[in-house]
Amino acid sequence: MLSYRHGFHAGNFADVLKHGVLTLLGESLLGKEKGFFYLDTHAGAGLYDLASPFARKNREYQSGVARIWVANDVPEELRTYRDIVRALNPDGALRYSPGSSWIIHYLLRPQDRMVLCELHPTEVEALRSRFAGQRRVTVRHDDGYQAMKALLPPAERRGLVLCDPAFELRDERERLLEAAQLAYRRWPTGIFAYWHPIQERRATDWLYRRFRQSGIERLLAVELTMFPETAERRMIGTGLVLVNPPWRLADRLTRLLPWLCDTLRQGPEATWRLEWLAGADD
DSSP states (O other), X not given: OOOOOGGGTTTSHHHHHHHHHHHHHHHHGGGSSSOEEXXXXXXXXXXXXXXXXXXXXXXXGGGTHHHHHHOSOOOGGXXXXXXXXXXXXXXXXXXXXXXXXXXXXXXXXXXXXXXXEOOOHHHHHHHHHHTTTOXXXXXXXXXXXXXXXXXXXXXXXXXXXXXXXXXXXXXXXXXXXXXXHHHHHHOTXXXXXXXXXXXXXXXHHHHHHHHHTTOOSOEXXXXXXXXXXXXXXXXXXXXXXXXXXXXXXXXXXHHHHHHHHHHHOSSTTOEEEEEEEEOOOO
């Protein structure tokens, strides 16, 4: 199914959490001179126009990146992400919101490289246009799960994979878990970030339980929930399961998440959660 277009949701609270954490993960790889590898399995269009009909339909960015744009007390943990957004909008008005690939591209050095996968024909053409001529960037019209099988482990010893499916399919959590276990066996030293929507607590708890049973040794769950659970299967929150999170990332997230929760909250129910599913920093 290829009906999902991220432009409808660009810059929303889920994007802010995902991209804020992704920026911290990317920055952690800059501490060593050796190059790193980045794989984005569901890359979307890479960059989103908040004045487009897609973004303007629900205006989800207004309770997401737009609040970061005007905040005066952005914590240190989110400043690089804010700088990336500012660099995209040099005239001082918020018009564009970065996708995950744009964020990592901002951090790339000459010795680093990234591979972007996308199945939607319109989105993949947008990616190719945006990164045309970039020798460090490869765009593939490919299924992201298949790319994980084909490209891991990379030649580089260090790197990061973002797996960010649309969750259009009923068995998406099962597919994500299968991919996570295989990827870890192939590349046990890689950093992985698996995004998931929170629609009901039962499904999220099932996902965490299965991750705990996966044999992966270090797992950190990150959550931001905006709304109470209802009978409707709408997204009430967003989460990431991180494999091999960098040392002390949990400390940084402990400082970042309360601020994000307060800044992006859309009601009194807003909460955050940070939990080690396996392993922990010493």
